[in-house]
Amino acid sequence: MNRLTRLSSALAVAAMMATTAVPAFTAPAKAATLSGGFDVGPGGFQGNFNPLAATSGFTWLSTYYEPLIAYDEKLQKVVGVLASSYQVSDDQRTYTFKLADAKWHDGQPFTAKDAKFTMELAKDAKSGSVLAARLKAVSSVEAPDDKTLVVKLDAPSASLLDTMTKVMMLPEHALSKIPADQLAKNTWWSTSPIGTGPFKFSKYVTDQYVELTANTDYRGGKPVLEKLINRYFADPAAAIAALRAGEIQFTYVDSNDVPTFKDNDAFKVIEGDSFVVNYLGFNHDSPIWKDLKIRQAVMHAIDRNAIIQSLYGGAAKQANCAYVADQLVPKDVDPYAYDPEKAKQLLEEAGWAEINGDKPITLLTYYTTPLAANVMAAVQAMLAQVGINVTPRAVDTPTYNSIVLNPTPDVSQFQMVFAGLQNGPDPGSINVGLNEKQIPPAGPNVVRARMPDLTAALDAALGETDLSKRTERYQEVCKVMNSKLPWGTLWVANRYGVVSSKVKDFIWTPAPGGGPYQAHPEKWSLAE
């Protein structure tokens, strides 16, 4: 009996402790390799290698591809990348780019012909380009010599430069033989892509990671790191586990995870403007929101400051229109202070009891994080106090889109939405969400805002060719939004990344869609 039980006990204990008995086999990664979750979070796009199809993921793509122009690291102004300089004609219809001396990763020179080739692919919806609609205003692209690219427009467009930051240059000599409509399906993107950036594509291990190696001929100087690795994670929580375990040195983190890193010397928290304004969208096809007083009552009923302090840890700015940047918000906007009594009075005046009373109102959202669930619960409780009975419903993105983008929508499914929309760095970004001409299927004006003065203000701002007047135009947009309330605007929250203290000269910001912005990956380094 003893022999048997001893043997069995040993086996049993060994099996239970198997996880502890195996020593670490792997050698630590070399110091010159930086690993990160570069495609984690809202700015990332894991598994996409094609910049023409990228709605996000530019932080990673711009480590080996480069656009002609990009935002600076603060997302304040547009600067040259592959273009050493650019000029815009007085009538805002001709953009001339002077190109830098650059080489593709295979040694061939980058020329204006490549730039023209790329622009034409990006304009062609057949290539699967998601930029095609935004480049519609482009009437011609010319390459008068190897170092000059001239882009001509039918009409001035305030957003062309912003769109151009997302056009990653592609090599004509490698791609011209592939028909445009076969391009998206080609394996080139994930097996042997070449760009002009500081790192070169090395390999992709399906759904595990992408590996890049230093481009020693980079025109901005030889990168300090030897390798750059982008690990894939099913969710931010998995990336945080890897960060804490020391397997990666950087990842995006959700704001409720930030406090656990704040007092830890081993990590540095990077905070930045999300450039996404959160709002309660009134479905204007629903008769219950017709009266402006009711929409005002919603604004007064919600204690935005309390939500920001207690749920966002103070890291969000109240929004009284789509913008929060000082230069875009006029001084005299209504701050809609928290005042439940006033809200009740407004509802009374509007006759809320007859319009809807306490019938439940669906509040639809695609935000499924714990933070969003708490925000929805707070909003529900605050609105209930004044007599508006909302029922939150969180669904996944495809379900949300299929409901709100439906050309013949079922209003009862989304009388109200809790959503967000990019409001910068180009303030014109919000146009699609509010302009009457953008009601689905034409565009994503999901709240079906039909406000002639708002549409007029947006059109005037987008069409303004005088740069000095543009800010004024957007102030007007803000003013109309603030008084007419197409949305109940809530706040613009910050977003976060966490990087190991060992990483030096690292530039990252939670840019919408991941950028592109000038991150200078060639300068990133890792201390021993």
Next chain:
Amino acid sequence: MLSFTFRRLLIGSGMLLALSLLIFILLRLTPGDPIDAYIDPNVPMSPSDLAQLRIQLGLDQPLPFQYLAWLKEAVTGNLGYSIKRFDQPVLDLVLSRIGPTVLLMGSAIVIAVVAGIAIGVVSAVRRNSVLDISFSVFALAGISSPAFLSALIGLYIFSVRFNWMPSGGMLTPGAEFSIGDLLHHLILPASLLAIAQAALITRYMRASLLEVLNQDYVRTARAKGVYEFWVITKHALRNALLPVVTLIGSTIGLAIGGAIFIESVFNWPGMGLLLVDAVETRDYPVIMGATLVIGACVIVVNLLTDITYAVIDPRIKVG
């Protein structure tokens, strides 16, 4: 026998066809299509930007036509291309995932069987000892904790807290392939996946062995002066194992369900991770292809089992 096999194969193909039709219909009833999954509501992007893409993917065609078009290609072995990963054929994606999943599940089953039987034997032999009671508590906890919970707790303890195991993935990124590296990544998810199954086997093993130990022939063996070790291994264990072996077969389904959670938590590049990701992005071709391949595997395994039975036990009539 030949006509039996042929008939079963025919029925199997019919079932696969029905399965594909069922999944096709279920998928189209799910709200949202791949293009809806592609649009980030936070980014100023128009549905019209993607209208061309919808046409290119054939999503504008009537449903019966879409199904027949898919079927026509599928019978020739072309399962189409992934919608999320434009450039990757579904068949390659699915085939490359079978290996990792089989490795993970196989290791988990081995761990569960070895640990479960060993712990069960100890518990039975040392009935009501402190060891037995603590193993019983472990078994109860193991059976009651869902895979995603034990996965997260295991991840926190072994990877984040003590840093003994990698937190996810199958190989160290950037490193050369080595068996040691693979095992190092495998052991934690496989052990966690094994917990529920091991706990179940432990309880069956303990109960079954206790019953056998009270049998007359065991007493006879002891009375003859056989060493206790041989009494247990030769006389008792063999008989006690029979119901446990039946159990092991039927818990393999448990492992498949658990594997989907474990693969998501540990980023293990298997079928589970592929399917979860495909459902989130409404990647129709991948969902169809993956379910079809899983279905085909199940049908083939069942067929092989039936044939094996027929070969082993001639009393089962086939043909």
